[in-house]
Amino acid sequence: MKSTSEPRVPHAAFQGNVWPAVPGEKGQMLLAILYQLEQTQWWSADDLRLHQHRQLAALLNHTWETVPFYRDRLEAAVLTPPFADLGDAWLRLPPLSRADIQAAGNDIHTLKLPADHGSISDIHTSGSTGKPVRALRSQLTLRFWSAFTLREHLWHRRDLRGKLAVIRNSTAGQDMYPDGSRYQYWGSSRRAFDTGPCVSLNINASAAEQAEWVGRENPDYLLTHPTNLMRLARQCIEDGIELPKLKDIQTLSEILRPDVRDICRDAWGAPIKDNYSGREVGYIALQCPDHEHYHAQSEGSLVEVVDDDNRPCGVGETGRVLVTPLHNFAMPFLRYEVGDFAEVGPPCACGRGLPVLNRIIGREQNMLTLPGGEKRWTLLSEGGIRNLFKLAPIREYQFVQKSLETLEVRLVVGRALEGAEEQGIREWMLAKFEHPFEIDIKYMDELPRGRTGKLQDFISEVDERIR
Numbered sequence: 001m002k003s004t005s006e007p008r009v010p011h012a013a014f015q016g017n018v019w020p021a022v023p024g025e026k027g028q029m030l031l032a033i034l035y036q037l038e039q040t041q042w043w044s045a046d047d048l049r050l051h052q053h054r055q056l057a058a059l060l061n062h063t064w065e066t067v068p069f070y071r072d073r074l075e076a077a078v079l080t081p082p083f084a085d086l087g088d089a090w091l092r093l094p095p096l097s098r099a100d101i102q103a104a105g106n107d108i109h110t111l112k113l114p115a116d117h118g119s120i121s122d123i124h125t126s127g128s129t130g131k132p133v134r135a136l137r138s139q140l141t142l143r144f145w146s147a148f149t150l151r152e153h154l155w156h157r158r159d160l161r162g163k164l165a166v167i168r169n170s171t172a173g174q175d176m177y178p179d180g181s182r183y184q185y186w187g188s189s190r191r192a193f194d195t196g197p198c199v200s201l202n203i204n205a206s207a208a209e210q211a212e213w214v215g216r217e218n219p220d221y222l223l224t225h226p227t228n229l230m231r232l233a234r235q236c237i238e239d240g241i242e243l244p245k246l247k248d249i250q251t252l253s254e255i256l257r258p259d260v261r262d263i264c265r266d267a268w269g270a271p272i273k274d275n276y277s278g279r280e281v282g283y284i285a286l287q288c289p290d291h292e293h294y295h296a297q298s299e300g301s302l303v304e305v306v307d308d309d310n311r312p313c314g315v316g317e318t319g320r321v322l323v324t325p326l327h328n329f330a331m332p333f334l335r336y337e338v339g340d341f342a343e344v345g346p347p348c349a350c351g352r353g354l355p356v357l358n359r360i361i362g363r364e365q366n367m368l369t370l371p372g373g374e375k376r377w378t379l380l381s382e383g384g385i386r387n388l389f390k391l392a393p394i395r396e397y398q399f400v401q402k403s404l405e406t407l408e409v410r411l412v413v414g415r416a417l418e419g420a421e422e423q424g425i426r427e428w429m430l431a432k433f434e435h436p437f438e439i440d441i442k443y444m445d446e447l448p449r450g451r452t453g454k455l456q457d458f459i460s461e462v463d464e465r466i467r
């Protein structure tokens, strides 16, 4: 039978039911949320804020009654029931840090989750600060997570019947090269819509192995971390692997540098669709369907960009990102400091009322500290990175600030570098970091990924207390 041109086929879960399809219970919940998301995205910013505050008030009432950790904080901010008009009181509530969560222990868990929010599951997020956080999530939270995953697919007009290739798993022994793993479906989206297959490879496979695998799989869509994508795209260019079916690439979890978009266009002619999320807080922002900036996911969380006084930044200003997931009653995160910075954008020309983040900027621990104590974001110039790659056959790099006076650059290279090339790299670094640092060049076969498969391109080992 000839396949239909309709790209999305709802999943029919009942015997003998074909059309119109009725999904199973979880799929029905997904579609119920999605139905609203399809409309709320077009609401005005004011309407979105109004309804967001209604949900926030419900969360605050629950928190006040059942989460001991917050009682003092809320009282101190004069943020008390019935939470009808939050106003400035909300801005007085201090941000929640990872250290606060660790210190709070079980006091930050609810004493009583509404029964219909489902069972509680937990995850541990490693973070790069060496401060792991255990986060509790209700089933309801996970349903919202799945709904935003679906919204992301719909925004980017993906044909869900295509093949999705995922290079993300870093667990030793799973999804190993050369075979990887094969799944019949794309994951939770299948509850609402029929999908094509998903194939998965361990992210610790070498660049050459990944390129060979992805060429063999020839997927319609690819999902991985930005730094891994960078090395994969370079390898595919070197090896002449083209991925003719590839329509777009999803990136997540790390800060996406614009030059990665360029190299993917060079390698495969495919655009990147980035999203900004955290395992403990869910989706924060998704790339606009029509632009390269991001829309905060206001239906799922309150996203704030704030200055040093924890007050909102204006358009064009850069500040710290605070996130309050609106539906996680198991462990409320109120004004959670995710550790990133973002630049606030003007309303989007696409017509969606969801607030705009022009860009997401690196984490504080990825900042360079100058000997005088001044902090700098270091890797924002895409042209600069491109120039670095012109100096020598560099495949991957990582800068580590070892002390106030010392930088180390870790390189994975195509061949041994000549003295003049090394000198060029030193000069590039001195110009880039604007201080006569002592520079060590260290060669490595592969750069180690963290437990989550992430690679950071700048790490500071300078003691945070030195300012």
Ligand SMILES: [Zn+2]
Pocket (backbone or CB within 6 Å): 288, 289, 290, 291, 295, 348, 349, 350, 351, 352
């Ligand atoms: Zn937009």
